[in-house]
Amino acid sequence: MIANELRKDYLLDRWVVIATERKRRPTDFVQRPTGEIRHKDCPFCPGNEHMTPPATLVYLTENGEIIKEKDSNGFRHKNWIVRCIPNLYPAFSPPNKHETFEIKENRHAKAFGYHEVVIESPRHDEHPGKARISQLIHVINAYLDRLKFFEEKPYVKYVSIFRNHKREGGASLSHAHSQIIATPIIPRIIKEELEASRKGWENGQKCVFCKIIEKERNGPRFIWENSEFVAFAPWAGVNPFEFWIFPKRHESSPLEMNKDEIRGFAEALRLCLGSLQSLLNDPPYNFGFHIAPVGDYKFYHWHVEVYPRLAIWAGFEKSTGMYINVIPPEDAAKSLREEMNSKLEK
Amino acid sequence: MIANELRKDYLLDRWVVIATERKRRPTDFVQRPTGEIRHKDCPFCPGNEHMTPPATLVYLTENGEIIKEKDSNGFRHKNWIVRCIPNLYPAFSPPNKHETFEIKENRHAKAFGYHEVVIESPRHDEHPGKARISQLIHVINAYLDRLKFFEEKPYVKYVSIFRNHKREGGASLSHAHSQIIATPIIPRIIKEELEASRKGWENGQKCVFCKIIEKERNGPRFIWENSEFVAFAPWAGVNPFEFWIFPKRHESSPLEMNKDEIRGFAEALRLCLGSLQSLLNDPPYNFGFHIAPVGDYKFYHWHVEVYPRLAIWAGFEKSTGMYINVIPPEDAAKSLREEMNSKLEK
Numbered sequence: 130m131i132a133n134e135l136r137k138d139y140l141l142d143r144w145v146v147i148a149t150e151r152k153r154r155p156t157d158f159v160q161r162p163t164g165e166i167r168h169k170d171c172p173f174c175p176g177n178e179h180m181t182p183p184a185t186l187v188y189l190t191e192n193g194e195i196i197k198e199k200d201s202n203g204f205r206h207k208n209w210i211v212r213c214i215p216n217l218y219p220a221f222s223p224p225n226k227h228e229t230f231e232i233k234e235n236r237h238a239k240a241f242g243y244h245e246v247v248i249e250s251p252r253h254d255e256h257p258g259k260a261r262i263s264q265l266i267h268v269i270n271a272y273l274d275r276l277k278f279f280e281e282k283p284y285v286k287y288v289s290i291f292r293n294h295k296r297e298g299g300a301s302l303s304h305a306h307s308q309i310i311a312t313p314i315i316p317r318i319i320k321e322e323l324e325a326s327r328k329g330w331e332n333g334q335k336c337v338f339c340k341i342i343e344k345e346r347n348g349p350r351f352i353w354e355n356s357e358f359v360a361f362a363p364w365a366g367v368n369p370f371e372f373w374i375f376p377k378r379h380e381s382s383p384l385e386m387n388k389d390e391i392r393g394f395a396e397a398l399r400l401c402l403g404s405l406q407s408l409l410n411d412p413p414y415n416f417g418f419h420i421a422p423v424g425d426y427k428f429y430h431w432h433v434e435v436y437p438r439l440a441i442w443a444g445f446e447k448s449t450g451m452y453i454n455v456i457p458p459e460d461a462a463k464s465l466r467e468e469m470n471s472k473l474e475k
Numbered sequence: 476m477i478a479n480e481l482r483k484d485y486l487l488d489r490w491v492v493i494a495t496e497r498k499r500r501p502t503d504f505v506q507r508p509t510g511e512i513r514h515k516d517c518p519f520c521p522g523n524e525h526m527t528p529p530a531t532l533v534y535l536t537e538n539g540e541i542i543k544e545k546d547s548n549g550f551r552h553k554n555w556i557v558r559c560i561p562n563l564y565p566a567f568s569p570p571n572k573h574e575t576f577e578i579k580e581n582r583h584a585k586a587f588g589y590h591e592v593v594i595e596s597p598r599h600d601e602h603p604g605k606a607r608i609s610q611l612i613h614v615i616n617a618y619l620d621r622l623k624f625f626e627e628k629p630y631v632k633y634v635s636i637f638r639n640h641k642r643e644g645g646a647s648l649s650h651a652h653s654q655i656i657a658t659p660i661i662p663r664i665i666k667e668e669l670e671a672s673r674k675g676w677e678n679g680q681k682c683v684f685c686k687i688i689e690k691e692r693n694g695p696r697f698i699w700e701n702s703e704f705v706a707f708a709p710w711a712g713v714n715p716f717e718f719w720i721f722p723k724r725h726e727s728s729p730l731e732m733n734k735d736e737i738r739g740f741a742e743a744l745r746l747c748l749g750s751l752q753s754l755l756n757d758p759p760y761n762f763g764f765h766i767a768p769v770g771d772y773k774f775y776h777w778h779v780e781v782y783p784r785l786a787i788w789a790g791f792e793k794s795t796g797m798y799i800n801v802i803p804p805e806d807a808a809k810s811l812r813e814e815m816n817s818k819l820e821k
Contacts, residue, residue, distance in 0.1 A: 132570065134584075143663060219479075239479075240478050240492045287795075289794060292790055293787075300789075312797065316490070317488050320488070443639040445637050448664065448765065448780055
């Protein structure tokens, strides 16, 4: 009997069983068509802008130039390219005037912050895996604009940019969108990554993530790279077909990207998410940015983690914080690499 | 605008947003009938014992007494009351002779251990919320027998007993069953609880869990108690309608239960899971035991955590380790308390 392998994350004290015995092939995960219902009156579709709160940011074109505007209470911009709106049911919301953030008895606080939706395209069914690069650049720029805006608020410590794809992925509306949540505390996974990366930095070594990237670029978990970005399946990934996208240059926040990097990042998202989509017939997934919190965290290295939703985390995972992954990351990387190459050859 | 509340767990560095603004009522969560298909050839049903590996433990009755047996390769016991079998696709499996457990470079190891299924009843549809107390006592005793067996192995550090209810809850077969996984490392959530409870104990205070129990028994999150056990909704629960069941006596492991406590625990499971089932029309859920690992952890206080699956953890939760719970634990406790009282009055 060949034992499965237990693996620990690069930085987190998180273990995963890589099931070599119960190993599955990509075909085991190919999605059946779910017949997702297209909402007739989608509040994110052009023409229905009045169904949402006023946009906090819209991108419009004027004489071929992008201009940035926002809606007002009685007015909604039309013909937008990208549109950011407050979430109707915000998990975090800004304080009233003169309220300050305070953690009481180390156990509770008011959930000050922001919760917004980024409508990625006027096209209902646009998927980043198929969108034009120019459109993805607009989406990324909108992320960056809102990120900058939120980070300037005194009660914001961390900004999470994430995407939920499909109903099983937690998306309550099917129109292409991502979300941004600004929180008044540093979330635990980020905090753990910070602690581990600070240690390495202070010991005079180089960034721990830079070392990981260098290693994974040249190994069996490598998926894809261009001049600016690299994608690989993480050593101890907890989801089947999980992959991470890193900027090659050491940057603690996506706000440090230059124009070439923004384009390179758009290309990375398009190719990696597109390969996941075509390999497994449009599976549900989540992605989340990991970025440095507000403050001096130059030792951190921002990146995006993509979590396909092909397994159910149940009693064992939820009660212990250990995971079981039935696709070895090396196999996932190989399948994604091959899918990507077949796309690039077309 | 009333801000939502951020709450930190009793012991873990885990924060949850309790959504008071987006607050929902229990009726929002009542399940629609899903038409779960009953498997014609259920391998866990009586008569199909040959479809599974040989049982590692079966409970039989003989002249009104319980006797314990196990199957052999060519032979399967019939007329069993409870039946424990190896999982066909084990995440953890025992080492070959002379192999010892070793963590290499602090990042990988062989996944030595056990992975078994406890078939809780010959009746396909038996749910602990409706089972006879006597049957639940057999199930608990089977858990304890296997727990004891696993804990004697030199490479076992922790034993996780858990239940996945319904397909959406991660159960691949609908016949009433739970699972037991024995692992060669202490899982991270347990490790964090151990560290926090050890600190309190060593400072000459009493058990931190005993203090939590005392407080919650007398507060707005209390759900139910008998002489031996108490159930409450945890202060910073991350799932809607989450509740925890604790023995009142300080015990680090369920192996310390006396006969009265075993009966009291069976009653707790029946009533609490039964109320969850009737309140929300049989929702999917997971439960997991939290018990002391193998070794000297007398400061730990074992308990069971029940996680109803009524929300999807998506990009935000998965990438940050922060959670959003749209049912305040106080409201969840009130609904469960009322449901339980209406059951007890019948």
